[in-house]
Amino acid sequence: MNRPLAISRQDHIVKALDASGAVSVSLLAERLGVSRETIRRDLKALADQGRANIVHGGAARGATAEPSLAARQAANASGKAAIGRKAASFVEEGMVVILDSGSTTLALAYALLERKDITVLTNSLPIALLLCRSPGVKVTMLGGEIDPNDEAAFGLDTLATLEHFRVDLAFIGVGGISPEGEPTDYSRLASEQRHIMMKAGQKVFLLVDHSKFERRTPVKMLVVPRIAGLIVDKPPPKRIAQAFMGRRWPVIQARA
Amino acid sequence: MNRPLAISRQDHIVKALDASGAVSVSLLAERLGVSRETIRRDLKALADQGRANIVHGGAARGATAEPSLAARQAANASGKAAIGRKAASFVEEGMVVILDSGSTTLALAYALLERKDITVLTNSLPIALLLCRSPGVKVTMLGGEIDPNDEAAFGLDTLATLEHFRVDLAFIGVGGISPEGEPTDYSRLASEQRHIMMKAGQKVFLLVDHSKFERRTPVKMLVVPRIAGLIVDKPPPKRIAQAFMGRRWPVIQARA
DNA sequence: CAGAAATTGCCACAAAATGCCACATCGGAT
DNA sequence: ATCCGATGTGGCATTTTGTGGCAATTTCTG
Numbered sequence: 201m202n203r204p205l206a207i208s209r210q211d212h213i214v215k216a217l218d219a220s221g222a223v224s225v226s227l228l229a230e231r232l233g234v235s236r237e238t239i240r241r242d243l244k245a246l247a248d249q250g251r252a253n254i255v256h257g258g259a260a261r262g263a264t265a266e267p268s269l270a271a272r273q274a275a276n277a278s279g280k281a282a283i284g285r286k287a288a289s290f291v292e293e294g295m296v297v298i299l300d301s302g303s304t305t306l307a308l309a310y311a312l313l314e315r316k317d318i319t320v321l322t323n324s325l326p327i328a329l330l331l332c333r334s335p336g337v338k339v340t341m342l343g344g345e346i347d348p349n350d351e352a353a354f355g356l357d358t359l360a361t362l363e364h365f366r367v368d369l370a371f372i373g374v375g376g377i378s379p380e381g382e383p384t385d386y387s388r389l390a391s392e393q394r395h396i397m398m399k400a401g402q403k404v405f406l407l408v409d410h411s412k413f414e415r416r417t418p419v420k421m422l423v424v425p426r427i428a429g430l431i432v433d434k435p436p437p438k439r440i441a442q443a444f445m446g447r448r449w450p451v452i453q454a455r456a
Numbered sequence: 457m458n459r460p461l462a463i464s465r466q467d468h469i470v471k472a473l474d475a476s477g478a479v480s481v482s483l484l485a486e487r488l489g490v491s492r493e494t495i496r497r498d499l500k501a502l503a504d505q506g507r508a509n510i511v512h513g514g515a516a517r518g519a520t521a522e523p524s525l526a527a528r529q530a531a532n533a534s535g536k537a538a539i540g541r542k543a544a545s546f547v548e549e550g551m552v553v554i555l556d557s558g559s560t561t562l563a564l565a566y567a568l569l570e571r572k573d574i575t576v577l578t579n580s581l582p583i584a585l586l587l588c589r590s591p592g593v594k595v596t597m598l599g600g601e602i603d604p605n606d607e608a609a610f611g612l613d614t615l616a617t618l619e620h621f622r623v624d625l626a627f628i629g630v631g632g633i634s635p636e637g638e639p640t641d642y643s644r645l646a647s648e649q650r651h652i653m654m655k656a657g658q659k660v661f662l663l664v665d666h667s668k669f670e671r672r673t674p675v676k677m678l679v680v681p682r683i684a685g686l687i688v689d690k691p692p693p694k695r696i697a698q699a700f701m702g703r704r705w706p707v708i709q710a711r712a
Numbered sequence: 713c714a715g716a717a718a719t720t721g722c723c724a725c726a727a728a729a730t731g732c733c734a735c736a737t738c739g740g741a742t
Numbered sequence: 743a744t745c746c747g748a749t750g751t752g753g754c755a756t757t758t759t760g761t762g763g764c765a766a767t768t769t770c771t772g
Contacts, residue, residue, distance in 0.1 A: 221464065222461050222463055222464040224460070234749075235749070235750050237749075238748085240730090241749085255463045256463075256729095256730070256731085257459060257461050257757095260461070260463045332607060338602075340609075340613070341581070341600060343597045343613070344599070345597075346584055346594075346597055347588075351589075353597045355596075357599070358599070361613055361617075459758085481720075482720085492720085493721095494758080497758085513720065
């Protein structure tokens with residue numbers, strides 16, 4: 201009898217962690233049919249790799265300090281602002297654009313504040329609230345169930361609404377870029393939704409700040425074949441850069 | 457055997473704190489199913505980390521528990537807050553409710569912050585953003601074109617989405633109440649949309665603060681025959697009160 | 713304004729859950 | 743056959759949580 205691999209058990213743990221932000225030893229032991237001691241050893245191993253933080257009774261993600269949207273905004277703010285400004289330079293008067301949710305696209309929204317005669321579609325509450333106060337910007341909110349972490353709408357309603365639109369530009373964020381240069385996302389649903397956003401756009405830009413490089417999130421992202429540009433604040437590591445080149449994704453460097 | 461993680465409990469507290477500015481020990485203890493002493497110990501731990509300020513009976517964020525900027529800027533804030541609290545008393549655990557856009561419904565949203573296990577549908581960006589930060593509240597945003605004045609979604613998309621829902625309670629604002637006791641609205645579209653919201657609700661409440669009395673806005677509002685209640689902060693003028701009585705609309709007086 | 717009633721804070725101790733370590737067991741690899 | 747790594751088991755220390763009593767504070771009431 202081959203027992204389930206320790207690796208796959210640890211993968212399961214990481215997924216559960218990503219999904220809910222915290223996992224308990226007891227629950228995992230029960231769920232995975234192993235002893236609590238084994239789970240504890242797994243957690244220790246993951247903690248050594250920096251993939252989990254051990255707390256009493258289990259493990260949590262993101263240290264004791266929560267990475268809320270506000271916190272994520274603060275992280276690498278200058279890099280994100282630079283990406284935002286660069287991305288904004290592609291938006292011309294009269295255009296209709298999609299802005300994905302996330303702190304990087306929020307930075308883009310700030311850069312679009314003074315524009316006139318543009319139309320923005322977004323599923324992000326903060327972006328919609330910000331841009332609707334700008335007289336020159338028309339905002340359409342994509343409805344759906346609100347994910348508290350992203351403060352943005354996801355779900356069937358959102359997907360259904362998206363199908364109706366055809367826009368000039370789509371600006372999409374990513375959860376991470378795997379060491380192999382593959383964009384990844386946090387959930388199947390989010391990935392699916394971003395994919396449809398991409399398909400709605402004539403041109404698609406991915407916004408990737410350097411903290412995303414070599415960060416692997418659980419789901420492989422669905423990507424459209426043609427990407428108009430991948431806007432970054434720092435050059436990606438060699439291996440990732442080569443992967444991008446192989447796919448003919450132009451890397452656009454924003455400078456602070 | 458299986459204890460929920462202390463850290464996720466503390467996360468919950470911080471989120472509730474971020475959302476509403478203040479939390480009470482008793483409420484949290486009940487919500488989270490632990491003893492008050494445990495909550496107190498959590499608060500102490502959070503206070504040590506500077507993530508909460510302990511006050512008698514609970515904890516507050518920032519210097520004092522203050523209503524948000526938007527709520528304070530609103531005219532007749534105290535009356536609206538009273539209406540909000542009164543309206544909230546009709547919302548029970550497990551219910552699905554619609555919140556219309558507007559400053560009075562925003563006051564209701566504040567009153568719903570600490571609730572658990574309720575689902576809110578709204579077209580208002582500030583309400584969605586506020587409530588999605590509250591751990592016990594599930595929020596669905598109704599998408600559509602954003603009206604910058606209301607910071608809320610209106611339009612065909614919103615109407616179409618609304619058709620799919622059937623909810624327990626609908627809380628609707630009005631533009632004004634004409635001297636003849638007729639609810640009025642600002643635009644045909646808004647009126648139509650509110651009408652559909654009403655039809656989606658099993659019970660419909662109108663929220664009317666006294667500044668609306670004898671204010672006439674351009675469009676006659678479409679109203680469903682049965683109104684479960686008209687929640688006010690002051691008794692309406694005689695003529696309006698008689699009109700309400702004639703329609704069998706119960707007037708519910710909120711007290712500050 | 714004073715006193716009563718209710719709520720809350722605090723402390724100490726007990727109970728429960730968890731962490732940790734040493735050692736036993738099992739299966740596969742050398 | 744033996745070694746080695748992974749896992750389970752049991753005992754004990756540590757941490758967390760619950761409980762009850764009592765003081766302090768707030769709120770109600772006349």
